[in-house]
Amino acid sequence: MTRWPASYPLALLIALFALVPVGVLVALASDTASLFDAHNLKVLGNTLALMALTVVGSVLIGVPLALLTAYVHLPWRKFWLILLAAPLAMPSYIGAFTLYAAFGPGGEINALTGLPTPAMYGLPGAALVMTLYTYPFVLLTTRASLLSLDASLVNAARTLGMSLPASLWTVVLPRVVNGVAAGALLAALYTLSDFGTPAIMRLDTFTRVIYVEYNAFGLSQAAMLSLQLLVIVALVLILESRVKVTPERPGRKLTLWPSRWQSVVMLLASAPVVLLSIVLPLAIFTLWLVREGSAGFEFSYAWNSTYASLLAALVAVVVAIPVAHAAQAGRAGRLMERVTYLGFGVPGIVMGTALVYVGLQLPFLYQTLGLLIIAYVLRFLSLAVGSIRSSAESLDPSLVKAARLLGASPKEAFTRITLPLTMRGMIAGAALVFLEAMRELPATLLLGPTGFETLATYLWRVYEAGYFGRAAIPGLLLVLMSGLGLALMFSGERRGDIDVIDKRDSEC
Incomplete structure (x- = not known):
């Protein structure tokens, strides 16, 4: 009889625990009489429309910026990449909050300048905000695909007389469909799971209506809506899995050398995105801070965020270790790992709805910090698992084999060889869980x-109460803490470029 690896029992237990929220939702939804009504149809339409507009907008912005940051030689190239990817480090509800307060009659821009500005709410406002804070997904995944392409086909197309824009359109973009689809999938999933932006923009999507039903003590109806939202998430994942192109061997990277005025034009074209997604929120929060100071804010809110997120990060790493090592041990372990990824695809409002019911059945957990930590771990466990598994896969197996040959037990080899060498992945995973929980x-x-x-809930409370000025400190602290995540996203890039210069451009 084949013996299971030592990590399998714990990994199986964790995978089964990760399925608990879905099981709870199914049990709750069976008590509701309303499977689908006219209001649900409207909510479904709003949700799908917001997702579609966000995906289209993020692709239209992200793909050109990916070409710009991957292929165009610009001064301070790394700076522009970090700046254009920075919206990914900010919660979208911060952008929604500040855009809602800045625009429209009586908004901050109107009050300061007297200039009339359109109001930001409803589907157009929500779609704009979601696009501004999801296009970096498309930017980064498409850019990674672009950097892995061989420039020889572009050179061949240019030699045969094809213009540079035409060669990029017909030769390059069809080969990075996987990267674009991966970014679009992340944008779609983020949009489906986001609660703050639709709520602030007063758009009835599944996440907002689930929260309303919960507050109205309609837990069964909230569970039914949650399951319907999960079905949409699953369909999006299935559609993305069918978008594939044949992988190719990586080659030397393409570099385009624009003239000075062309560089200025390209940077100016991308400026509105940075202004709306980064500069405006920081300016609004700074204005409120100068105007109202720290009125109403207590630094215990920052401590609560830090303490809860730190606990979640530590627990997630401990729980992720057996899952990550089980994934390396065999096919069954990889299946267990995939199950833990379910939590990251479950919107926070859905996870909260399921665990509220668990807390009601287990009074010792209800309204406790422990239940909140469980929610964080279930939501973001996959981040820790992925980081630890990646580090473990990079280890040289001969080190463990040598330790075993020298008489070390499997436990001793793990604690003295594997665990210390995967510490970097554990720290990276803990940092990601910490930032997401914040x-x-x-x-x-x-x-x-x-x-x-x-910090997040206080920001929400002051929005509900209409005391916008009191959001300055929590907003700035959230931006600061979220910005630390950018340090985990960028690494050293491949060297060795092929320069392609358009003769007509060099003459300008």
């Missing part, structure tokens, strides 16, 4: 103990 809003609203305010 920004998590809906699950914290539903599961946080009474009186337990975090």
Whole structure:
């Protein structure tokens, strides 16, 4: 009889625990009489429309910026990449909050300058905000694909008389469909799971209506809506899996050398995106800070966010270790790992709805910090698992084999060889879980103990109360903490470029 690896029992237990929220939702939804009604149809339409507009907008912005940052030689090239990817480090509800407050009659821009500006709410406002904060997904995944392409085909097309724009359109872009699709999938999933932006923009999507049903004590209806949202998430994943192109061997990178005025034009064209997604929120928060100071804010909110997120990060890493090593041991372990990824695809509002019911059945957990930590771990466990598994896969297997040959037990080889060498992945995974937990809003609203305010929930409370000026400090702190995540996203890039210069451009 084949013996299971030592990590399998714990990994199986963790995978089964990760399925609990879905099982709870199914049980809850069976008590509701309304499977689908006219209001649900409207909510479905709003959700799908917001997702479609966001995906289209993120592709239209992200793909050109990916070409710009991957192929065009610009001064301070790394700076522009970090700046254009920076919106990914900010929660979208911060952008929604500041755009809602800045635009429209009586908004901050109108009050300061007297200039009339259109109001930001409803589907157009929500789609704009979601596009501004999801296009970096497309930018980064498409850019990674572009950097792996061989420039020889572009050179061949140019030699045969094809213009540079035409060669990029017909030769390059069809070969990076996988990268574009991966970024579009992340943008779609982020849009489906986001609660703060639709709520602030007053758009009835599944996440907002689930929260309303929960507050109206309609837990069964909230569970039914949650399952319908999960079905949409699953369909999006299936559609993305069918978008594939044949992989090719990487080659030397293409570099385009524009003239000075062309560089200025390209940077100016991307400026509105940076202004709306980064500069405007920081300017609005700074204005509120100067105007109202720290009125109403207590630094215990920052401590609560840090403490809860740190606990979640530590627990997630401990739980992720057996799952990550089980994934290396065989096919069954990889299946267990895939199950843990379910939590990251479950919107926070859905996870919160399921665990509220668990807390009601287990009074010792209800309204406790422990239940909130469980929600964070279930939501973001896959981040820790992925980081640890990647580090473990890079290890030289001969090190463990040598330790075993020298008499070390499997446990001793793990603790003295494998564990120290995967420490970098553990730290990276913990950092990612920490940053995501800091920004998590809906699950914290539903599961946080009474009186337990975090930066995210305090920001939400002042929005609901209309005290916008009091959002300055929590908003700036969230931006600062979220910005640390950028350090985990960029690494050294491949060297060795092929320069392609358009003769007509060099003459300008």
